[in-house]
Amino acid sequence: MAVNKYLRQRFFPHLWCPGCGHGIVLNGMLRAVDKLGMSKNEIVMVSGIGCSARISGYVDFHTLHTIHGRALAFATGVKMSRPELNLVVPMGDGDALAIGGNHFIHAARRNIDITAIVMNNRIYGMTGGQYSPLSGQEVVATTAPFASIDPSFDVVELSKAAGATFIARTTTYHVKQIDDFIKQAILHEGFAVVEILTQCPTHFGRKNKQGSAVDMMKLYRDITTPIGSKAKQENPNLIERGIFVQEEKPEYSREYDKIIERATRG
Amino acid sequence: MEKNVKFVQGNEACVEAALYAGLNFFAGYPITPSSEIAELLSGRLPASGGKFIQMEDEIASMCAIIGASLTGNKVMTATSGPGFSLMQEALGYAVMTEIPCVIVNVMRGGPSTGIPTHGSQGDVNQARWGTHGDHSILALTASNHQDIFEMTVTAFNMAETYRTPVILLFDEIVAHMRERLVIPEFGELPLVERLRTSVSEGIDYHPYLPREDGRLPMSDFGGVHRYNVTGLYHDMWGFPSTEPRVVHELIRHLVDKLENRVNRLAHYKEYFLEDAEYVLVSYGSAARSALHVVKERRLRGERLGLLELQTLWPFPKEVVHEKCAGAKAVIVVELNMGQVLQLVKMAVGDPERIFLANRIDGVFITPIDIMKILRLIQGKGV
Ligand SMILES: Cc1ncc(C[n+]2csc(CCOP(=O)(O)OP(=O)(O)O)c2C)c(N)n1
Ligand code: SF4
Numbered sequence A: 001m002a003v004n005k006y007l008r009q010r011f012f013p014h015l016w017c018p019g020c021g022h023g024i025v026l027n028g029m030l031r032a033v034d035k036l037g038m039s040k041n042e043i044v045m046v047s048g049i050g051c052s053a054r055i056s057g058y059v060d061f062h063t064l065h066t067i068h069g070r071a072l073a074f075a076t077g078v079k080m081s082r083p084e085l086n087l088v089v090p091m092g093d094g095d096a097l098a099i100g101g102n103h104f105i106h107a108a109r110r111n112i113d114i115t116a117i118v119m120n121n122r123i124y125g126m127t128g129g130q131y132s133p134l135s136g137q138e139v140v141a142t143t144a145p146f147a148s149i150d151p152s153f154d155v156v157e158l159s160k161a162a163g164a165t166f167i168a169r170t171t172t173y174h175v176k177q178i179d180d181f182i183k184q185a186i187l188h189e190g191f192a193v194v195e196i197l198t199q200c201p202t203h204f205g206r207k208n209k210q211g212s213a214v215d216m217m218k219l220y221r222d223i224t225t226p227i228g229s230k231a232k233q234e235n236p237n238l239i240e241r242g243i244f245v246q247e248e249k250p251e252y253s254r255e256y257d258k259i260i261e262r263a264t265r266g
Numbered sequence B: 001m002e003k004n005v006k007f008v009q010g011n012e013a014c015v016e017a018a019l020y021a022g023l024n025f026f027a028g029y030p031i032t033p034s035s036e037i038a039e040l041l042s043g044r045l046p047a048s049g050g051k052f053i054q055m056e057d058e059i060a061s062m063c064a065i066i067g068a069s070l071t072g073n074k075v076m077t078a079t080s081g082p083g084f085s086l087m088q089e090a091l092g093y094a095v096m097t098e099i100p101c102v103i104v105n106v107m108r109g110g111p112s113t114g115i116p117t118h119g120s121q122g123d124v125n126q127a128r129w130g131t132h133g134d135h136s137i138l139a140l141t142a143s144n145h146q147d148i149f150e151m152t153v154t155a156f157n158m159a160e161t162y163r164t165p166v167i168l169l170f171d172e173i174v175a176h177m178r179e180r181l182v183i184p185e186f187g188e189l190p191l192v193e194r195l196r197t198s199v200s201e202g203i204d205y206h207p208y209l210p211r212e213d214g215r216l217p218m219s220d221f222g223g224v225h226r227y228n229v230t231g232l233y234h235d236m237w238g239f240p241s242t243e244p245r246v247v248h249e250l251i252r253h254l255v256d257k258l259e260n261r262v263n264r265l266a267h268y269k270e271y272f273l274e275d276a277e278y279v280l281v282s283y284g285s286a287a288r289s290a291l292h293v294v295k296e297r298r299l300r301g302e303r304l305g306l307l308e309l310q311t312l313w314p315f316p317k318e319v320v321h322e323k324c325a326g327a328k329a330v331i332v333v334e335l336n337m338g339q340v341l342q343l344v345k346m347a348v349g350d351p352e353r354i355f356l357a358n359r360i361d362g363v364f365i366t367p368i369d370i371m372k373i374l375r376l377i378q379g380k381g382v
């Protein structure tokens, strides 16, 4: 496989459960890098804590595995120091939008050139299946035995409001879209969010009676639809997939040059 | 020479020293009484080739400086109690991953929001034990601006030498007070630059393989070597490990690299200790009043001496033991309920001889306050 050259063999076997969607995201990410033809030295991966965050260990890039929720803050320090590097930050739904929600909206507001990949399994996988701010109502979790009453964030709307300049969503069923969107997100100059619905058969699937990993992926096929499709008009409950936002705005680490220029002007 | 003399706040002395030491990245979040440090650096850093960023909170600030340090910068953040509390998890990450950084905590009265505009020395133990898990830490303090300068430069040097976070525990009183500062010429104070690996591109670099002298050469993150950094227990590759031997060796390494050098890391000043019957032990702003008392009583023939601590962690117990050995009584002067007092008691090993002169009401301890306690100890009444 072409993507093998990006993997750290020494790090395997990986810790993900059989059927976990996170491996599909890893694969898509590596295909994106391969298509971009970037050298391994040009990519920095910063992650927090969670099953999703472990992705950074498996890849032969510059990798920084940090603390829960704070990956974007670490990544901001790296990017400000070395603006020429490509920063990719894979995050779990809890990592990105519960404990890390503040850093997420502020990184988006600054429009700093970082690619945030939200691996949304709607559950805290690593800690054993507690509900997350993306679980939504009527989801059963180990901390929601009577089903959750918590409304969920919409990652796309939240990112839009916070100022992200590239926003896309897809699922592990739509593997071609994964590498296409990640590729475009990395190329994009500014804060890019790619939300990928990814199955956690072990916790979310089991608690919510969604069957096997394959059943869960088929469900992604059935409950999603391309942006603006006729199906969406007929069934507003469908989740849209595609690129929602793609716009040029001043990028933070480059904007800082203006400050340097003002500070050094005699 | 004349241009090197300034009349400044303690916070400004810290900024001058950080720049002298080579600071080139600062991330912070405003909080009294440390904000002047961020304000000054927001102008000075971009003017001198560095970068400043105001983050969304202190957690993010701490994380950002760690990321920036790893890429090869000398970094700092500055805060006070509430912000220092928020930084603790990331501080532990810097300990575990051995990433050099300097954290200034200009202490104010706590707990909680406490008394933001008044001085305190209540965070001494937090500096030591604020982050979870066994570890060791370096914390320095100073009582005047010249020493703030020197200790700040020392903090950067120690951070690089030992690959560790270093905490500067200043207090509101020294930080906001104005006094004379002479900025040393370049070359006057030694500067430690980062030890970088000599392993060339294309050759495997082991980020956590110590050299024979125990030091770990770094490779600027994002540069020619690709490696992994994690807050999990890790092997010489930086790969996570739960192997008992690896875990044991790493925690020992993290603790021993500082605890085996307690005496070398001990910075302190001593005044009239040779024949002192009464030894005052103090640090930071409180040491100013203590010194005043010592000098004044010496004029009247009383044998008082002062041991001023500048390294608080690792606590210089042998120094304290030795300097207090011949004293009739030891009086610890500090602005808290006896945090260093407890350490002095352990170091001296004779608790009946050890007394506390303190204030915990947000007011600076005066020489008269100290004298009153001294009179009681001397059995002379108040
Ligand atoms: C400060 C802190 N709080 C809690 C935890 C425990 N914890 C580890 S991973 C995690 C949640 C993981 O969920 P998510 O981010 O959705 O990632 P997933 O495992 O589902 O991929 C939690 C709560 C932690 N490591 N640090
Ligand atoms: S617990 Fe869930 S998210 Fe974690 S590895 Fe297993 S399937 Fe994946």
Ligand SMILES: [Mg+2]
Pocket: A092, A093, A094, A119, A120, A121, A122, A123, A124, A125, A132
């Ligand atoms: Mg999750």
